[in-house]
Amino acid sequence: MSGISKAFPGVKALDGVSLTVQSGEVHALVGENGAGKSTLMKVLAGAYRADAGQIEIDGSPVTIDGPRTAERYGIAMIYQEFNLVPYLDVVQNIMLGHEPARGLLLDRGAALRTATAVLTELDIALPLDRPARRLSVAQQQLVEIAKALVRKARLIVMDEPTAALTDREIDALFALIRKLKSQGVAFVYISHRLEELPLISDRITVIRDGRTIETNPTAQMPQDRVIRLMVGRELDARFPDLPAVDAGAAVILAVQHLSSASGVHDVSFEVRAGEIVGLAGLVGAGRTEIVRAIAGADVPTGGAVDVDGKRVTVDGPHTAIEAGIALITEDRKAQGLVLGMTVRENVTLAHLDAYSQYGFVNRAEEETTTVKEIAELRIRTPSTEQLVRNLSGGTQQKVVLAKWLIGRAKVYLFDEPTRGIDIGAKAEIYLLMVELLRHGAAIVMVSSELPEVLGMSHRILVVREGRIRAEFSKAEATPDKVIAVATGVAA
Amino acid sequence: MAHDVQAALEASSDAARAKANRGLVIRTGAVVLGLLIVVVAVNGFSHGTFLTPGNLTNVLRQITYVAILAIGQTFVIITAGIDLSVGSLIELTGVVMAQFANAVSFGGFPLVVATLFVGLAVGCFAGFINAVPVVKLNLPPFITTLAMMLMARGLAFKLGHGQPVPLRSDAFENIGIGFLLGGQLSLLGLPGIPIAVLWMVGLVAVFAVVLTRTRFGRYVFAIGGNEEAARLAGINVGLVKTMVYVISGGCAAISGLLLMARFGSGSPNTGIGFELQSIAAVVVGGTSLMGGRGSVIATFLGALLIGLLNNVMNLLQIESYTQDIVLGAVILLAVVTDELRKRYLVR
Structure with missing residues (x-):
């Protein structure tokens, strides 16, 4: 792949990326969250079409315009979330889309023979008649690999293959990869676990901000060098100055030994009035789960949450909202907004009791508040009656903010507050956070953009596997230190 | 500034x-x-038989029973649900109400009111039962209300021993076949306004206000539009969803009362197919089965359109098989044009 570029509205996801993979090679692809790894792989798999650039296979240029074309060229993707049909058994999943047939009928015998042949060749034992949903994660992964081989894949892309595996399962997976490698199969291996790269990869490519930074043999890429290349940039000055937290400022949010079924383990921390605490970590580390448990979006299984010194029994979003906790969710379209409703209806949705008497909604009051918020947050909408669906991402995010601001919460939990919005809107949202601090709010911010966490937090907590692993003040935090803890290189 | x-x-x-x-x-x-x-x-x-006051009044009276069901159905469908039980709930509430009216010793207006409350209790309770598995276990309402459809019909037959239960009291005559302003309007060649039609108009007005002007109505739309966002906004999603099925059951009870009054008996097979007709009225009115969008007034217009179409085809002496074909085509046309309009006009 050379010179691949891909832009999404407002974001240049890939900017001339090149990647060469030789047969029988395991090529590791590393980069921060949002560096462009997934986008690049989706271009290769035919899920996206590149705006510019060229893909060559065996030296001749090809056009990959869909998943089926990618498959024909021998490219197989194994995503983090597997693509198995839960109710079909192992054989049926392996043969999916390639079922041998006799006339109009499926040839089950042939399917079984083909699947067994592939599995025997790989020396894998799997319960052939068990439905996929009852397989372990490691077994599901093996089914994915077998599926790729039935399709005669010559290049297998694996996204975070070891994320959910035990050490023994990882050893088995690596043995399998080495075996396939010796048969000439090439791998693109995407991983955040830098410590495993020397064990399995031949070369490492680092990408950052949609560009290829460097490709080198693994032997020449010690871990600290990889981290430096991943982080790379200087922190830019696009963040506003954070007002210092008063020495005597009250603790607004106190989280004690919080746990939840969604994977939060014994999390404790405090946030004071006028303070932003950033939660850093890799995607899937449990940061979102922590703020969701505080806000009652997932009901906690243990621990306690105090707001302004008062214990909050968090048994659902309703109680958290009443206690003054606002959760600005990560995925505004799926969780933050009702897209088919107007700006006005979305703004008042969480506090409609304040805008109604005897159950009747007072539209005039709603209108007044919404008009005020539109002016204050500079929400770019033609009117209060515009459907939120028709607004841009940054504007939608401001509507979400307005929805929580009108409730005058004490604690704001921002989950990826600037994801997918343009730079101008980002700056406005940062300023708004500072404004909230001035009014004595406590803020917790989850962000996968390292510069954002470092630039917009008074303190940074690094989360890995649902636990807080380290705490840094703004002064001590550096990208290298945070990444080292987040990837498990340092404790 | x-x-x-x-x-x-x-x-x-x-x-x-x-x-x-x-x-x-x-x-x-x-x-x-x-x-x-x-x-x-x-x-x-x-x-000249179509444009007579008598005929048009007749159309309104004919659509009354389905239109009232369709009001409740509109609420359910806006939350992206469906209620298949309303047709049989007409029957069950009709039989129960008739038996109640025959069993008590008082009559007149108090009897009508008491009977209505008995019917509402049965209908709303059935709606509540419909909602529980939907809310607690996230089961599809298609199944739970289908089960209720069978149970309610079976129960109606069992209670009535397979026969209609004739009303002994004449207290229901007025709401069944009575007219308002019969004397005054007779000068214009009108028989008056059927009392049942007034019920329908009143219910449409009340529930149109509930849907568009109250907090509850707003929550109904929010849940249909994005249930997770509604939940995270602190809305008691379970309660609101339960309420829409209860409203639907209540509408079925009122419809059941009016039908019972019209026929002078509570009958276990009067509501067959009504659930589908009510859904048709909602859909022709432009309410999306995907939820999040809809209107009580539009549903009423949908019911009216279907009623007029039926009437016209009757007057033109089109045979009933052909009528079904035309009606089916109209429903399909309504949803297809609605979808096309959304795709090409709104964007």
């Missing part, structure tokens, strides 16, 4: 509301115009 922004916004808000309304106005306008042409033509073909 702030004032200017405010003024400009208010002006543009009005403009946007006008624009939003314009869609509805155009739709309604097109329907009315189309109807007008059809009406004139039909009137000619039917030698």
Whole structure:
């Protein structure tokens, strides 16, 4: 792949990326969250079409315009979330889309023979008649690999293959990869676990901000060098100055030994009035789960949450909202907004009791508040009656903010507050956070953009596997230190 | 400055509301115009029998029972649910109400009120039962209300021993077949306004207000539009969903009362197919089965359109098989044009 570029509205996801993979090679692809790894792989798999650039296979240029074309060229993707049909058994999943047939009928015998042949060749034992949903994660992964081989894949892309595996399962997976490698199969291996790269990869490519930074043999890429290349940039000055937290400022949010079924383990921390605490970590580390448990979006299984010194029994979003906790969710379209409703209806949705008497909604009051918020947050909408669906991402995010601001919460939990919005809107949202601090709010911010966490937090907590692993003040935090803890290189 | 922004916004808000309304106005306008042409033509073909006050009153009375069901159905469908049990709930509540009315010793207006409350209790309770597995276990309402449809019909037959239960009291005659202003309007050649039609109009008005002006109504739309966002906004999603099925069951009970009053008996097979007709009225009215969108008034217009179509085809002596084909085609046409309109006009 050379010179691949891909832009999404407002974001240049890939900017001339090149990647060469030789047969029988395991090529590791590393980069921060949002560096462009997934986008690049989706271009290769035919899920996206590149705006510019060229893909060559065996030296001749090809056009990959869909998943089926990618498959024909021998490219197989194994995503983090597997693509198995839960109710079909192992054989049926392996043969999916390639079922041998006799006339109009499926040839089950042939399917079984083909699947067994592939599995025997790989020396894998799997319960052939068990439905996929009852397989372990490691077994599901093996089914994915077998599926790729039935399709005669010559290049297998694996996204975070070891994320959910035990050490023994990882050893088995690596043995399998080495075996396939010796048969000439090439791998693109995407991983955040830098410590495993020397064990399995031949070369490492680092990408950052949609560009290829460097490709080198693994032997020449010690871990600290990889981290430096991943982080790379200087922190830019696009963040506003954070007002210092008063020495005597009250603790607004106190989280004690919080746990939840969604994977939060014994999390404790405090946030004071006028303070932003950033939660850093890799995607899937449990940061979102922590703020969701505080806000009652997932009901906690243990621990306690105090707001302004008062214990909050968090048994659902309703109680958290009443206690003054606002959760600005990560995925505004799926969780933050009702897209088919107007700006006005979305703004008042969480506090409609304040805008109604005897159950009747007072539209005039709603209108007044919404008009005020539109002016204050500079929400770019033609009117209060515009459907939120028709607004841009940054504007939608401001509507979400307005929805929580009108409730005058004490604690704001921002989950990826600037994801997918343009730079101008980002700056406005940062300023708004500072404004909230001035009014004595406590803020917790989850962000996968390292510069954002470092630039917009008074303190940074690094989360890995649902636990807080380290705490840094703004002064001590550096990208290298945070990444080292987040990837498990340092404790 | 702030004032200017405010003024400009208010002006543009009005403009946007006008624009939003314009869609509805155009739709309604097109329907009315189309109807007008059809009406004139039909009137000619039917030698003047269509455009008589008597005939038009009749149409209204015929649609009353399905239209009332369709009001509750509208609430359910806006939350992206469905209620298949309403047809049999008409029957169950009808039989129970008739037996109750025959069993008590008082009569007159108090009897009607008491009977209505008995019916509402049965209908609303059935709606509650419909909602519990939907809310607690996230089961599809298609299944839970299908089960209720069978159970309620079976129970209605069992209670009535397979026979209609004739009403002994004459207290229900008025709401069944009575007219308001019969004397005054007879001068205009009208038999008066059927009492049952007044019930329908009243219910449409009340529930239109509930849906568009109350907090509950807003929550109904929010849940249909994005249930997770509604939950995270602190809305008690389970309660609101339960309420829509209870409302639907209650509407079935009122419809059951009016039908029982009209026939002078509570009968276990009067509601067959009514659930599908009510869904048809909702859909023809433009409410999306995907949830999040809809209107009680539009549902009423949908029921009216279907009623007029039936009436016209009867007057033109089109045989009933052909009528079914035409009705089916109209329903399909309604949803297809609605989808196309959404795709190419709104964006």
